[in-house]
Amino acid sequence: xxxxxxxxxxxxxxxxxxxxxxxxxxxxxxxxxxxxxxxxxxxxxxxxxxxxxxxxxxxxxxxxxxxxxxxxxxxxxxxxxxxxxxxxxxxxxxxxxxxxxxxxxxxxxxxxxxxxxxxxxxxxxxxxxxxxxxxxxxxxxxxxxxxxxxxxxxxxxxxxxxxxxxxxxxx
Numbered sequence: 726x727x728x729x730x731x732x733x734x735x736x737x738x739x740x741x742x743x744x745x746x747x748x749x750x751x752x753x754x755x756x757x758x759x760x761x762x763x764x765x766x767x768x769x770x771x772x773x774x775x776x777x778x779x780x781x782x783x784x785x786x787x788x789x790x791x792x793x794x795x796x797x798x799x800x801x802x803x804x805x806x807x808x809x810x811x812x813x814x815x816x817x818x819x820x821x822x823x824x825x826x827x828x829x830x831x832x833x834x835x836x837x838x839x840x841x842x843x844x845x846x847x848x849x850x851x852x853x854x855x856x857x858x859x860x861x862x863x864x865x866x867x868x869x870x871x872x873x874x875x876x877x878x879x880x881x882x883x884x885x886x887x888x889x890x891x892x893x894x895x896x
Contacts, residue, residue: 728860731835736844736855737763740825740833745775751786752826754873757838758790760797761845769846772839773798777805780812787813789876790839791820793892817876818890823857824869832866833859 731739741763744751761772776786793816802808823843825833835857837843842853860866875881879895888894 726831726859726861728858728862728865730856731833731859732854732856733852734849736833736835736837736857737846739859740837740857741772741844743827743831744825745778747779747784747827748782749784749828750826751776751779751784751828752824752870752873753786753788753839754820754822754824754876755789755839756791756821756823757840757843758788758794758798759838759840760795760801761839761841763846771801771804772845773801773805773808776812777807780807785813786811787815787873787877789815789817789820789873791818792816815877816892818887819881819885820876822872824873826866826870826873829866829870831859831861832869833857834865834869 729739762769763772763775764770765775780786823835823837835855837853837855837857839845841847842851843855882888882895885891
């Protein structure tokens with residue numbers, strides 16, 4: 726594969742569809758997360774249901790997002806109790822990157838948030854104009870994973886200028 730430029734509906738067909746086939750690890754970084762739906766067979770399903778299925782299969786999932794999502798997301802979240810016990814999740818008000826790291830052998834790095842208009846199921850007439858790359862290049866995957874992990878482990882917390890907005894500072 727190398728590096729593949731993706732835009733438009735490719736975000737959905739080439740990125741989100743890969744999520745269901747993750748075997749060990751999925752790291753998701755997004756500024757915004759909403760009640761996103763995806764196709765599962767012939768039916769639409771909340772993306773949180775896909776994550777719940779992965780957790781049941783033993784996949785480790787980390788999610789970093791910048792703010793609390795709205796009530797529709799919360800309603801779907803509450804439908805899948807395994808998300809409360811097994812999904813590793815943190816909020817960081819400074820996160821603006823959008824990336825998915827899939828089993829540490831593929832990465833999406835781009836502009837699309839985890840929303841219907843960004844990377845999910847949405848009419849092409851209502852979808853955001855997004856761009857990104859999907860890659861299996863180890864140097865890019867390692868760099869993306871390090872950026873994600875630096876936020877996850879709190880490397881920026883000590884000197885953060887947005888600390889008053891952080892719901893749970895690491896340091």
